[in-house]
Amino acid sequence: MAVFVLWPFHPLDVMAVWLLRSASEFYVATKRLDDLFKLPAHGAVYKHACCLEKIPKSDMTDLIDDVRRKVTLREHAVENTHSSDFPGNYEDYDDSWSQKKFEKKFRIDMVKMSHDELEFDMVGVDASIANAFRRILLSEVPTMAIEKVFIYNNTSIIQDEVLAHRLGLIPIKADPRLFEYRQEGDTEGTAGDTLEFQLKVKCTKCSKVADTTDPDDLYKDHKVTTKHLKWVPIGNQAEIFKEGEIRPVHDDILIAKLRPGQELDIRMHCVKGIGKDHAKFSPVATASYRLLPEITLLQTVEGSLAEKLQKCFSPGVIEIDRVKGGRKKARVANSRKDTCSREVFRHEDLKDTVKLERIRDHFIFCVESTGVLTPDVLVCKAVQVLMKKCRTFLTELKENTDKSK
Numbered sequence: 001m002a003v004f005v006l007w008p009f010h011p012l013d014v015m016a017v018w019l020l021r022s023a024s025e026f027y028v029a030t031k032r033l034d035d036l037f038k039l040p041a042h043g044a045v046y047k048h049a050c051c052l053e054k055i056p057k058s059d060m061t062d063l064i065d066d067v068r069r070k071v072t073l074r075e076h077a078v079e080n081t082h083s084s085d086f087p088g089n090y091e092d093y094d095d096s097w098s099q100k101k102f103e104k105k106f107r108i109d110m111v112k113m114s115h116d117e118l119e120f121d122m123v124g125v126d127a128s129i130a131n132a133f134r135r136i137l138l139s140e141v142p143t144m145a146i147e148k149v150f151i152y153n154n155t156s157i158i159q160d161e162v163l164a165h166r167l168g169l170i171p172i173k174a175d176p177r178l179f180e181y182r183q184e185g186d187t188e189g190t191a192g193d194t195l196e197f198q199l200k201v202k203c204t205k206c207s208k209v210a211d212t213t214d215p216d217d218l219y220k221d222h223k224v225t226t227k228h229l230k231w232v233p234i235g236n237q238a239e240i241f242k243e244g245e246i247r248p249v250h251d252d253i254l255i256a257k258l259r260p261g262q263e264l265d266i267r268m269h270c271v272k273g274i275g276k277d278h279a280k281f282s283p284v285a286t287a288s289y290r291l292l293p294e295i296t297l298l299q300t301v302e303g304s305l306a307e308k309l310q311k312c313f314s315p316g317v318i319e320i321d322r323v324k325g326g327r328k329k330a331r332v333a334n335s336r337k338d339t340c341s342r343e344v345f346r347h348e349d350l351k352d353t354v355k356l357e358r359i360r361d362h363f364i365f366c367v368e369s370t371g372v373l374t375p376d377v378l379v380c381k382a383v384q385v386l387m388k389k390c391r392t393f394l395t396e397l398k399e400n401t402d403k404s405k
């Protein structure tokens with residue numbers, strides 16, 4: 001039986017490709033399908049096809065390779081966004097998963113790292129795995145944050161609840177690995193699960209009143225910032241932690257503004273928690289990934305058109321070379337820098353000169369820490385969290401199969 005499967009993709013964009021599965025002959029529909037009949041959903045199976053033209057098998061293999069490995073960016077749509085490299089999907093491809101194949105393909109390349117930012121490439125995993133790491137980084141790696149605020153006095157213009165919320169969001173430099181989660185219903189807190197801070201500020205007038213309207217000269221302590229937060233050791237904490245080890249990450253975050261006579265007297269309890277519970281526990285400012293862009297020039301672009309092409313992409317993506325006779329010629333220098341804006345498709349004279357793709361299993365990760373832990377520690381921690389989840393799942397699976405036996 002001849003069964004044709006509609007292929008939702010073609011390099012020339014004018015034809016839909018028909019793939020004859022489990023056969024050695026492939027055909028291209030030479031007319032737009034929408035002209036022939038109403039286009040059904042992708043993947044529909046046809047018994048008949050017309051206007052077909054035979055194409056060589058090698059071309060088809062290239063095409064399948066592209067579809068399996070890359071996401072294609074087109075003028076009006078982004079295509080092949082789903083992974084399709086699972087077993088049995090393509091004839092002649094062994095897409096079954098094996099540890100050995102994975103180990104050979106998988107790699108992590110460090111690109112740059114500073115004390116609060118990390119960029120690395122994760123190659124050879126499915127989007128679901130990469131996304132799991134991203135989500136764990138955002139919401140399941142624990143940190144310490146202010147949870148309970150005891151306000152003894154507040155004559156500032158900021159309401160108690162707003163103040164408490166602002167305090168909660170301050171990143172606290174304290175290694176969460178050294179603390180336990182606080183037990184539910186526990187209001188006191190112990191040295192093992194709680195950090196205490198104190199904020200006691202009173203704004204006063206400066207005695208020397210100069211001829212000025214600048215509040216910095218007129219008043220003392222009129223800006224309450226994180227440098228006013230004092231750590232109060234509980235129990236044996238003073239012996240365990242060195243001076244300056246427990247403190248807000250930054251000491252210039254503005255908490256409130258006061259005027260002479262106004263006063264804040266607050267005690268705070270910091271506890272361990274995760275971002276899933278409240279965003280203030282999230283250890284990262286951002287954790288995101290993007291796919292590695294791949295830009296291919298389909299034809300030579302020269303002269304003023306080359307300059308126009310360069311302007312369509314992010315700086316550094318397209319370079320212009322001088323060739324014989326002083327002509328300018330565009331060259332793809334570094335596709336990685338591209339933001340994939342697809343600007344090039346807005347220009348009639350350029351849109352057919354380039355192919356924009358992204359490698360489906362090449363993730364460029366960016367992790368920006370709030371400063372509590374260094375980003376490399378956070379990523380390792382995220383891996384541990386995922387491993388723990390897997391172990392829990394395996395144990396439960398085993399328990400259930402044992403039970404049903």
Ligand SMILES: *[C@@H]1O[C@H](CO)[C@@H](O)[C@H](O)[C@H]1NC(C)=O
Binds near residue numbers: 152154202
């Ligand atoms: C609260 O602060 C105001 C202004 O400094 C002061 O007058 C008042 O006595 C304080 N109240 C308490 C309970 O400390």
Ligand SMILES: CC(=O)N[C@H]1CO[C@H](CO)[C@@H](O)[C@@H]1O
Binds near residue numbers: 151153156157
């Ligand atoms: C506990 C306390 O003193 N709260 C006060 C803080 O300041 C606001 C505004 O001045 C008052 O409404 C609160 O009663």
